[in-house]
Amino acid sequence: MKVSNLKKSDCTICSIEGEINLNTSPDLRKAFEEFSRQNIKKIIIDFEQVPYIDSSGLATLIELFQRMKKIDGKLRICSVPEKVKNVFEVTKLHKLFEIYDDQESALEGF
Amino acid sequence: MEEKEVIISLRNVSKYFQGKKIIDNISLDIYRSETFVIMGCSGSGKSTLLRLMTGVIEPDEGSVIIKGKNITGISVEELDDVRRSFGMLFQYSALLDSLTVEENVSLPLREHTKLAEDIIRIIVKMKLSLVGLRGYESYYPSQISGGMRKRVGLARAIALDPAIVFYDEPTSGLDPVVGGVIDKLIKDLSSKLLITSVVVTHDMQSVFNIADRVAMVHKGQVVIVGDVATIKNTKNPYVQQFINGKPHGPIDFFKEDIGIKEFLEL
Ligand SMILES: Nc1ncnc2c1ncn2[C@@H]1O[C@H](COP(=O)(O)OP(=O)(O)OP(=O)(O)O)[C@@H](O)[C@H]1O
Numbered sequence A: 001m002k003v004s005n006l007k008k009s010d011c012t013i014c015s016i017e018g019e020i021n022l023n024t025s026p027d028l029r030k031a032f033e034e035f036s037r038q039n040i041k042k043i044i045i046d047f048e049q050v051p052y053i054d055s056s057g058l059a060t061l062i063e064l065f066q067r068m069k070k071i072d073g074k075l076r077i078c079s080v081p082e083k084v085k086n087v088f089e090v091t092k093l094h095k096l097f098e099i100y101d102d103q104e105s106a107l108e109g110f
Numbered sequence B: 001m002e003e004k005e006v007i008i009s010l011r012n013v014s015k016y017f018q019g020k021k022i023i024d025n026i027s028l029d030i031y032r033s034e035t036f037v038i039m040g041c042s043g044s045g046k047s048t049l050l051r052l053m054t055g056v057i058e059p060d061e062g063s064v065i066i067k068g069k070n071i072t073g074i075s076v077e078e079l080d081d082v083r084r085s086f087g088m089l090f091q092y093s094a095l096l097d098s099l100t101v102e103e104n105v106s107l108p109l110r111e112h113t114k115l116a117e118d119i120i121r122i123i124v125k126m127k128l129s130l131v132g133l134r135g136y137e138s139y140y141p142s143q144i145s146g147g148m149r150k151r152v153g154l155a156r157a158i159a160l161d162p163a164i165v166f167y168d169e170p171t172s173g174l175d176p177v178v179g180g181v182i183d184k185l186i187k188d189l190s191s192k193l194l195i196t197s198v199v200v201t202h203d204m205q206s207v208f209n210i211a212d213r214v215a216m217v218h219k220g221q222v223v224i225v226g227d228v229a230t231i232k233n234t235k236n237p238y239v240q241q242f243i244n245g246k247p248h249g250p251i252d253f254f255k256e257d258i259g260i261k262e263f264l265e266l
């Protein structure tokens, strides 16, 4: 799994590439912790290149969500492949996260 | 349509207890991501079949093949490896009474992963929420109802995102509404997360709600395997008697029993 960040004005777009599982989610967590350290308040996470996410990955995402809420930050998610979307739906997390079809729509009004 | 992938295969499996043939030459294929239901009367061998599939007990004859690997006679370490991808909800699976609900569900995560405590806590909350038990984290098993304990067991069974989940009577002792919630969860896990489910149940409502295919076991043999429509429409008298809950038919409840005279030693 690889994480790459792109700054767009005051917003950071975080693109993840690869499976998020027991082995890789700790690295994702580190990448997310870096956001807090830099006090980044607007984050879009792009899931286009994520074929699979397990519960540890979802938990890592929830932890970020909680952290963002605490600092009045904003978190959006975009380009979620069908299989991953199913995981969000089964766990009802699609109701928690703001999910957009693509980066452009996620950036709109952000 | 894609070629169906066999994920569990029983080949001519037999098992004896105290000289009695409890499982009698069963051959069966279960496909990836289907919900496969095993039904049958009490004592027909359903739980035994599940224990054979999960490697808890070994067959006396035949073999059990999981994802192409014959697990009969392999080492404990190898078996542990295969079972890492299993979730198991046993008929009488007990929670640890000295641990809270949260601690019970986190056990497999603590044992098999190196995840941070905070992450484990969130996963446990997610799993408890899936079985409708959000807010019960700090309760002890003795403080919740039997149906709730069962749901905690289910949350624990799916803690590690298993590829195959084995359920022994998941809805017994639950009220119909909660039973329906559990049925939907089992169904969703299969259809949306492509998890394979093997479910033992008496609950006909549940069978028709969740099954892709059904096998009926009678006296250690499989009398029929088919989809729900096949089971509903079959003229097989065992199946008809079972699904309609008729006291009379080829399944003779008393035949095996000794007479009342002998019983009372008259
Ligand atoms: N470890 C064992 N030792 C001896 N006999 C056993 C053992 N396990 C199961 N049996 C016997 O095998 C038969 C089938 O038992 P099993 O538990 O598989 O039935 P079941 O179909 O799950 O019944 P139920 O619906 O009541 O749970 C029973 O007659 C039981 O007494």
Ligand SMILES: [Mg+2]
Residues within 6 Å of the ligand: B046, B047, B048, B091, B168
């Ligand atoms: Mg049983």
